[in-house]
Amino acid sequence: MARENWQVEHLLRRAAFGPSARTFDRFDDASLSDVVDFLVEYQRQPDDVDSYIGRSDHVSVTTRGGEFAPNTNIDDARQRWLFRMVHSERPLQEKMALFWHNHFATAYSKVAGFAGGLQGARMLALKPGDLPGPPGQIELFRQHALGNFRTLLLEVARDPAMVVWLDGRTNVRGRPQENFGREIMELFTWGVGNYTEQDVYAAARVFTGWNLQRVPANGNTNDPATYHEFFYNAAQHDTTAKTFTFPIYADGGRTIPARSAADGMQDGLDFITALALHPETARRLARKLWHFFVTDLRPPDPEFVEAVADEYLRNNSEMKPVVRFILHSPWFNDPDLWFTRYSWPVEFVVRAIREVGWTGFSVNAAMQPLTNMGQTLFEPPDVAGWELGAGWFSTGTMLARMNFAATLAANQRFNLTRATGTWRVSPDQLLEFFLYERLSPAPFSLGPYRDLLSYVNTATPWTGSDAQVNAKAAGLARLILGSSEYQFV
Amino acid sequence: MTQITRRDFLRDGVAAFTVSFAAPAFLSDIARAQGVRSRNLVVVYLGGGNDALNTVIPYQDPFYRSRRPAIAVPAGQVLQIGSDSSRKALGLHPRLTGLRTIFNEGRLAIVQRTGYPNSSRSHFQGLDVWGTANPNTTSGVGWLGRYLDTLPGPVDALWAWNATRETPRALVSRTVPVPAIPDARGYSLSSANGGVEAQNERLAATRIASHVSIDRPYLSFVNGSIAGALATLDRVGSVNTYVSTVTYPNSGFALALRTVAASIVRGIGTRVFWVQTGGFDTHAGQGNAGGGAYATLMATFSDGLLAFYTDLRNQGLLNDTLVLQFSEFGRRISENGSQGTDHGAAGVMMAMGGMVRGGIYGTAASLDPNPANPTLENSGGDVRHETDFRTIYAKVLDGWLGADSVAILGGNFRPGAPAII
Numbered sequence: 001m002a003r004e005n006w007q008v009e010h011l012l013r014r015a016a017f018g019p020s021a022r023t024f025d026r027f028d029d030a031s032l033s034d035v036v037d038f039l040v041e042y043q044r045q046p047d048d049v050d051s052y053i054g055r056s057d058h059v060s061v062t063t064r065g066g067e068f069a070p071n072t073n074i075d076d077a078r079q080r081w082l083f084r085m086v087h088s089e090r091p092l093q094e095k096m097a098l099f100w101h102n103h104f105a106t107a108y109s110k111v112a113g114f115a116g117g118l119q120g121a122r123m124l125a126l127k128p129g130d131l132p133g134p135p136g137q138i139e140l141f142r143q144h145a146l147g148n149f150r151t152l153l154l155e156v157a158r159d160p161a162m163v164v165w166l167d168g169r170t171n172v173r174g175r176p177q178e179n180f181g182r183e184i185m186e187l188f189t190w191g192v193g194n195y196t197e198q199d200v201y202a203a204a205r206v207f208t209g210w211n212l213q214r215v216p217a218n219g220n221t222n223d224p225a226t227y228h229e230f231f232y233n234a235a236q237h238d239t240t241a242k243t244f245t246f247p248i249y250a251d252g253g254r255t256i257p258a259r260s261a262a263d264g265m266q267d268g269l270d271f272i273t274a275l276a277l278h279p280e281t282a283r284r285l286a287r288k289l290w291h292f293f294v295t296d297l298r299p300p301d302p303e304f305v306e307a308v309a310d311e312y313l314r315n316n317s318e319m320k321p322v323v324r325f326i327l328h329s330p331w332f333n334d335p336d337l338w339f340t341r342y343s344w345p346v347e348f349v350v351r352a353i354r355e356v357g358w359t360g361f362s363v364n365a366a367m368q369p370l371t372n373m374g375q376t377l378f379e380p381p382d383v384a385g386w387e388l389g390a391g392w393f394s395t396g397t398m399l400a401r402m403n404f405a406a407t408l409a410a411n412q413r414f415n416l417t418r419a420t421g422t423w424r425v426s427p428d429q430l431l432e433f434f435l436y437e438r439l440s441p442a443p444f445s446l447g448p449y450r451d452l453l454s455y456v457n458t459a460t461p462w463t464g465s466d467a468q469v470n471a472k473a474a475g476l477a478r479l480i481l482g483s484s485e486y487q488f489v
Numbered sequence: 490m491t492q493i494t495r496r497d498f499l500r501d502g503v504a505a506f507t508v509s510f511a512a513p514a515f516l517s518d519i520a521r522a523q524g525v526r527s528r529n530l531v532v533v534y535l536g537g538g539n540d541a542l543n544t545v546i547p548y549q550d551p552f553y554r555s556r557r558p559a560i561a562v563p564a565g566q567v568l569q570i571g572s573d574s575s576r577k578a579l580g581l582h583p584r585l586t587g588l589r590t591i592f593n594e595g596r597l598a599i600v601q602r603t604g605y606p607n608s609s610r611s612h613f614q615g616l617d618v619w620g621t622a623n624p625n626t627t628s629g630v631g632w633l634g635r636y637l638d639t640l641p642g643p644v645d646a647l648w649a650w651n652a653t654r655e656t657p658r659a660l661v662s663r664t665v666p667v668p669a670i671p672d673a674r675g676y677s678l679s680s681a682n683g684g685v686e687a688q689n690e691r692l693a694a695t696r697i698a699s700h701v702s703i704d705r706p707y708l709s710f711v712n713g714s715i716a717g718a719l720a721t722l723d724r725v726g727s728v729n730t731y732v733s734t735v736t737y738p739n740s741g742f743a744l745a746l747r748t749v750a751a752s753i754v755r756g757i758g759t760r761v762f763w764v765q766t767g768g769f770d771t772h773a774g775q776g777n778a779g780g781g782a783y784a785t786l787m788a789t790f791s792d793g794l795l796a797f798y799t800d801l802r803n804q805g806l807l808n809d810t811l812v813l814q815f816s817e818f819g820r821r822i823s824e825n826g827s828q829g830t831d832h833g834a835a836g837v838m839m840a841m842g843g844m845v846r847g848g849i850y851g852t853a854a855s856l857d858p859n860p861a862n863p864t865l866e867n868s869g870g871d872v873r874h875e876t877d878f879r880t881i882y883a884k885v886l887d888g889w890l891g892a893d894s895v896a897i898l899g900g901n902f903r904p905g906a907p908a909i910i
Contacts, residue, residue, distance in 0.1 A: 167827060170773045175826020179772045182610070182832070192611055197867060200610070297707055340707070372675060374654040384613045387655045393711055394656055394669035395646075395718035396676065402694065402715070403679040410681045442708070447700040455693035471682050475690050478681035483697055484711035 003436050004028060008035050010338045013489040014293055015039050015327055016091030018351035019440060036327045040146065040320060042090035049088045050080065050127070059086050059353055062364035070125060071136075072118045072224060074108050075367065077125035078377045081138065082363040085350040096145035096323070097138060098346065099292055102388075104156050104188060105380035106137055106165045114164045115214075115228060123161040123228060124378050132217065133227025137161040138378070146320040149285070149312075150276035153188060157272060158230040160212040166383065168210050172236040176204035183383050184272075190280035195245065202242040206256065206267045209237030237264035248274045276317050282309035289322070294331050295340040296389040304331050339442035339488040342389050345373035347489060348401060352481050355439050357412040357419075365407060372400030393487070405481035409474040416473040417466060424464040427456035427472075434476050441485040452479060528889055529753055531746075531762045531812045532633070532659065535790065537770030538612065539816035540830050541837035541872070543783060544585070545570075545599055545853075549578045552856035556823040560830070562779040573601065575852035583779045584787040587795025588839075595847035596798070596807075597839060598909040600881060602851050602864075604835035604874030608818055611832075612770065615817035620658025622879050622898050627658075632882055633761055634662030635897045636890060646717040647724060649761040650752065652745040657763055666713040667763075668721055673748050676725045678718075695719050724757045731755060734803035735796050742766035743793035750800045753810065760890075766790065769816060773827035798841065808843030811889050811910065813881070819872055822856055822865070834871035838881055840909045844889075850907040851876050880906035 003009060008027050012019045016039060019027075027035055038045075052058050053068070061068055061079040070080035085094045112120030126136035135143070137159050144152040156162050162180070163169050171177035181203030185195050195203075211233045217225030243255040248270055256267050275281055286308035290300040307329070308322060315321045326332050343351070349366045370376060374397045380386055409416070416438075417424075423433035431453055435441065444452065456462075456472050480486055547553055548564040567580025568589045581589055591597040605624050609615040617627035630638070637649060642664065649667040651660055660667045670676050680687035698715035702708040731751030737743040745764045752759050768786055775783040794812065801807045819836035835854075855862055858869035866873040883894035883902040888910050895901050 167772045167829070170825075170827025170829070172826045177772055177825045177827050177829070178831040186611055186613075192609075192614055197610065342707075342711075372654075381655065382612065390707075390710060391655055393714045394651070394654070394667070395714050395721060396669040396671060397654060398711065398714040399676065399678065399718040399722075402718070406679040406681045413681070442705075445700065445702060448697045451693055451696040451700075455689060458689045458693075471686050474681040475686060475693075478690065479693055479697065482694060482715070484708040484715065487711050488707070 002028075003440065005030070006335075006338070007032055007333065009440060010333075011035055011039070011327065012091075013351070013440065014332070014341070015095060015323075017085050017095065017347060018354055018489070020354035032333070033328070036324065039092040040324045040327070042093045042146075045089040047090065049084050049090070052087055053080065053083055057359070059083060059358035060360070060362040060364075062362045071127060071130045072121050074112070074117065074121040074124065074378060075364075077121050077136075077138075078367060079363050080125070081377055082346070082350065082366060085346065086353050086358065086363070092323075093142055093145045096319075097141040098344075099288075100141035100145070100152070101138065101377070102380065102385040103288065104137075104141070104162070105383050105385035106161050106378075107380055107382075108378040111161050111164045118224060119226070119228060120161075123159075123164070126227075131227070132225055133215070134160065134229050144319075146323055147318070149281075149317040149319055150273060153184075153276050154269065154272050156188070157184070157207070157210065157268060160228040160230060163210065163212045163230065168207060169212055171204060171208050171210065172233075173208050173238045176201065176208055176238065178204040180204070180207055180210075184275065187384055189275040189284065190278055191284045194280050199244050199246070202244055202256075203271065205238040205240075205242050206271045209233040209235070209261075209264060210268060211236070232265050234261040234264060237261050237267075239264055242267065246274075246278075277313070279309060279313060282312040282317075285309075285312060285322075289326060290331075291341070291388060293323075293326050293341075295337045296342050297337075297340045301331060304329070339485075341489050342392055343487055343489045344386070344388070345370050345375035345392065345397070345401070346377065348373070348487065349404060351440075351489070352405065352408055356408050356477055356481070357415045359412075359415055361408065361411050365411070366404065369400050369404040369407070373397045373404070374400075401487070402478070402482035405478045409477035409481065412477070413470050413474040416477060417469045420469055420473055424469050426464075427453055427462050430456055430469070430472065431476065434473075434480055439477070439480050439486070441480055441483065442488050444483075444485055448483065448485070452476065455479060527756075527760075527809050528891075529749075529760055529762065529810045530885065530889060531749055531764060531810065533794075533812055533814040534616075534657065534763070534765035535769045535786075535814065535816040536765050536767035537816070538615070538818045538820055538832055539769045539836060540771055540775065540783065541601075541816075541819040541835070542822065542856075543775070544582055544787070545601060545837050546580045546582065547577050547853045547856065548580045550853070550856045552822075552858065556856060556858065558824070559777045559828045560775045560783070560824050561777075566779045570599075570849065573849045573852050577853040579849060579853060582784070582787045584784045585791045587791035587798075590795060591798055591841055592847060596843065596845050597841050597847050598845050598850060598907070599848070600838045600840075600850040600876055600907050600909065601853055602835045602872060602875035603815070603838045603878045603881065604818070604872075605877055605879070606874070608834040608866075608871075608874065610818065610834075612817055617658050619815060619817055619878065620661070622882055629661070630663050631657070631659035631661045632886075632897060633659045633763075634665070634667075636886060636892050637662040637665040637667070637761075639892060639897065640665070645758050646720050647757055647759045649763070650749075650759045651763040652748065653763065653765050657765075660761075660763055666710075666717050668717055668725075670725060670748075671745070673725050673728045673751070676722065678722055691719065727757065728752050728755050733796075733800050735799045737796040737800075738789070738792045740766075740789045740793055742789050743796055746793050746797040747800070750797055750804070753801065753806055754804050766793075771820070771829050772825065772831060773829040775824075775829045777828065794841065802843075811840060811842040811845065811885065813885060814839040814841075815878065821870055822858070822872065823870070834866055835874035836872075838878065840881075840885075842910075844910050846909055850909065876905070876907060877902065880904075881909070884909060 070076040128135040166180035213231035217223040241258045286305045287300045554561045566583045620631040622632040698712040728751035737747040819833045820830035821833040854864035854872045879902040884906040886892040886894035
């Protein structure tokens with residue numbers, strides 16, 4: 001790998017998890033639009049990444065005294081997702097799954113507190129077909145990663161984990177429970193400022209009866225094949241009309257009519273459609289996509305927001321044309337905005353593994369560090385998701401990034417030394433190898449560049465011996481991964 | 490497509506102008522010199538919107554029981570603390586035994602009905618309002634961050650200590666990066682190598698992070714976090730050997746307070762601490778008859794605070810310490826169908842410490858749902874605020890931290906401030 005195609009590298013950092021030896025070779029001479037196609041039309045690549053788990057030329061997973069159980073054990077589910085991010089041939093699908101996980105932020109701990117650890121893991125991460133029952137929430141995000149937002153919103157509203165997370169299961173006729181009704185407006189669609197408290201009451205009533213039920217397997221609720229599925233409890237649905245302060249219907253109608261209990265789910269479908277296709281929702285998603293794909297350092301350009309919202313509305317809330325539009329847009333491709341988005345902890349870890357190496361390394365070694373960096377998968381701090389951008393950075397979280405860099409570099413010491421090949425002839429060449437052949441940091445200015453070089457030169461005169469390279473290669477990888485230049489994508 | 494060669498990349502990179510600053514050698518001396526005596530402020534945030542009406546309970550209000558048939562605490566169980574100035578009888582939640590002890594010793598101030606006009610019912614907007622102390626601006630620097638900005642620089646890297654992973658809005662500062670140290674035991678540095686190579690590595694990391702990039706200030710921001718971590722490691726490590734005078738409960742909240750006590754006793758220079766405990770978004774299953782999930786939250790809060798109070802008193806440091814508790818909003822008066830309460834408006838604040846003038850401040854709301862009831866809002870659904878929370882911030886800034894609240898809060902909130910200290 002060599003860093004020659006900067007624009008493609010930028011695209012791979014933002015819309016994938018960064019280059020690795022393999023992808024770099026493949027895209028060395030590729031055009032931007034080839035790579036956008038590769039990323040966006042990911043259905044052309046096989047969806048077989050899980051079948052590589054356990055293969056020796058891939059990053060490892062660690063089992064805990066038994067089978068690897070990513071459908072029923074949340075730690076294993078986390079490992080499977082990290083594995084997918086490191087190795088998937090459909091990286092944008094995993095990247096968008098991460099985006100939606102943050103957007104519809106649902107935490108395992110509350111779900112497991114209600115249903116138990118095994119059921120909680122199933123509700124968040126069950127891969128379709130592995131066990132009976134509906135797919136886990138994360139699989140919805142993968143399935144609809146670049147699909148239709150309205151469809152995704154509806155699936156999420158019916159998702160058992162969400163029904164537990166935002167208390168839909170206790171939202172009943174006569175005593176509506178506002179949690180989901182509020183957040184679907186405040187966080188999942190158009191944001192505060194567009195609705196009143198009366199709308200929150202009405203929204204809560206819309207979703208009365210949207211519940212879940214436990215389906216026992218073999219007559220035993222503790223059987224691992226037992227699952228939870230969405231259940232519309234017509235008897236608990238509020239059948240009276242619901243009036244909003246904003247239009248629900250295309251004709252401007254603001255009232256969801258009274259309906260029989262049997263037909264009452266239509267209330268929610270009408271409401272979700274109205275929210276999903278509202279221009280304010282389009283704008284809010286555009287602003288979130290700006291911060292995800294374009295930059296953290298500037299507020300969303302109003303022209304970008306209007307253009308992306310337009311694309312979204314014209315395509316009836318289909319996300320694929322929206323993301324394709326962004327990746328081809330001048331905002332995304334402005335070289336001034338390369339390396340101007342703070343990397344999320346998961347992105348930092350996955351990119352580091354892809355660049356430093358993985359042979360003999362387990363993603364399990366990233367789990368506690370990720371928590372210390374402030375991002376535990378399936379455990380966002382609250383329904384608003386993680387505090388992005390500069391919010392990822394504090395002394396404690398940066399310490400965790402530096403410490404993970406040290407762990408990974410120490411683990412990969414011998415692989416790195418071997419990879420240096422003829423670059424070990426001199427300290428400058430060794431540094432050049434790391435900055436331009438192996439890792440993809442933002443450009444180093446002269447000051448820190450010299451500091452790196454003098455680190456290699458510390459102590460004994462340079463001989464390029466294995467012992468010397470073993471120490472300095474690992475140390476350099478740690479210093480670069482732990483530098484501010486590496487914390488941006 | 491733009492083509493940039495490796496040579497261009499390197500050249501453009503090295504052409505960038507950088508300057509370096511030297512880390513002050515004796516940080517703790519600076520910290521000492523900046524001391525306004527040695528007063529500490531510990532902000533305690535109850536995350537999720539605490540149900541103030543089940544914390545400080547107007548147990549004789551007939552509507553308290555009728556509007557909360559399942560979750561009302563029976564009058565016989567509340568810990569009576571007397572009446573407020575409107576002669577409304579009040580009692581603490583039965584699991585707040587620690588708080589009652591502190592109250593009885595005259596070191597706990599309870600301010601009822603705290604909030605602000607047009608209270609946000611959103612957790613995030615609400616917390617941002619409490620953070621910025623400005624209902625109209627929910628982004629940017631926080632009220633404590635602006636206080637930090639007024640300190641003469643360089644401000645010691647440990648002047649403020651946030652015991653959560655994310656920097657709360659209140660502590661976002663323009664000039665002072667606040668360290669996030671949820672657990673001092675995890676605050677140590679690993680190295681890719683051992684021995685002298687590890688020292689070389691740490692030295693190199695310190696040097697690399699010392700550069701200030703003029704054209705890329707965001708790199709300097711991250712460098713600030715790196716430099717702050719490396720500069721504070723050893724002092725933070727010193728709190729791990731602290732032996733407390735009491736046994737703290739085994740909750741995250743209590744252990745964070747134990748770390749705060751250790752930092753105060755060790756004198757590492759920190760003046761502002763942020764501690765939080767969550768789970769207060771009790772939409773469902775709050776529990777009835779004074780038991781259940783909400784009782785557990787109350788016990789965590791009260792038991793942790795009592796241990797902290799007792800430890801500091803034993804160490805003779807209670808008079809140097811002020812604890813200020815808040816939450817982003819109170820909850821609706823009427824319970825919902827799932828034995829919980831939804832997002833409401835005004836809440837309760839508390840202050841605790843050796844210099845606190847204990848007692849009950851403000852008046853309880855009448856819970857009569859009549860829309861004309863002036864102590865309620867939202868058609869009788871929620872409690873209306875009586876004391877603007879910014880008056881309490883003003884009191885803390887002026888009276889405790891020796892700062893200028895008018896400049897920091899962007900207005901004069903001194904009139905009407907409860908005389909809690």
